[in-house]
Amino acid sequence: MPIQNVGTLLENLVVTEAALALLHRCHEREPLEFLNSFAMPPSTPWVQHSQNGGFEQSTLDRVRAAKDSILLQGVTYPSLLRSNLQSDRGHGPNAALLVAGAALQSGVPCRMWLNDVRKGHYGDAIPQLEQIECTARAIYGIQDGHAPGLTVRVSDAAYPDSIADLARTLTEWDHPLPGARLAFLDPMRYRLRDRQPAQTSSEDHRRWLAQIAFAGLTCAVQFTGNRASVDLERELCSLQDDAHAEGYGACRAFQRQHYVVFLAVRSPRPGEPEDGAEEIEGRVRKAWNHWGQTLARRNSWQLRVHRDGITGQ
Secondary structure, eight states: OOOSHHHHHHHHHHHHHHHHHHHTBTTTTTTEEEEESOOOOOOOEEEEEEOOOTSSHHHHHHHOOOOHHHHOOSOOHHHHHHHHHOTTTTTEHHHHHHHHHHHHHHHEEEEHHHHHTTBBBBBBOOOHTTTTTHHHHHHTTTOTTSEEEEEEEESSOTTTHHHHHHHHHHHHTTTSOSSEEEEEEOSSEEEEESTTTTTEEEEHHHHHHHHHEEEESEEEEEEOSSHHHHHHHHHHHHHHHHHTTTOOEEEEEOOOOOEEEEEEEOOSSTTHHHHHHHHHHHHHHHHHHHHIIIIIOSSSOOOEEEEEEEEOO
């Protein structure tokens, strides 16, 4: 999302770190799959927000001007964001554009299913999503013919009806199976009841989790937020119940203020769900701390991590 607040920073950082962890498990014959509803156009104008502590204009300017040694070597969320800011300071990337950049720079093929609507909050996202590989190559400086390309399918059906299109696409992509699958739901929020069009609920979330599961490592990421702390706690419990009901053996919830990014990991291999969640948690913690200390330069930069229902620090 291009809303310039801590929720955007958190979700983009978690998705990027999850993608980077999974890309290491993939190769030319076993690509990464990235599935994303509420995808938005790849690049849209920043929308300023009052809760931008750590993600304010001065921090973005610092990222834009940062040297490679400050951003850490290799592909990172700050380095990907820097390329976007240098391309157009007034626009921010969606999660799919970040994953596209990570895959292209890592040299790993990536199959993408991207879902939004024709008349969304940011206009018609479909044409821009269909051109995401061209956009990514231009922003990240990767010429055609260099690095494996992206296979992109775009659905303009409104979620959750779009899950039927997702099912058809995954059937077509059945051979070869991916090395790993990352799925991202980016609604305004998850609700226990009375779901609105730009939201998710337990019923459709479980349908989504069941559909994306396969005979390999599946990571499901979902954004939510709620200023009412008691309600947010209930919603996090419901998200976890959804995941466990659909066979996801390990969960994490990354929280900053009232914004939460929920992670569920599934695999038929014993121990792999917890190992995968542990790895992604470690990557997120490291990336979060680096952002706060080096780029945002904030003294108070705590991230709460709920591990299978247990709140940690």
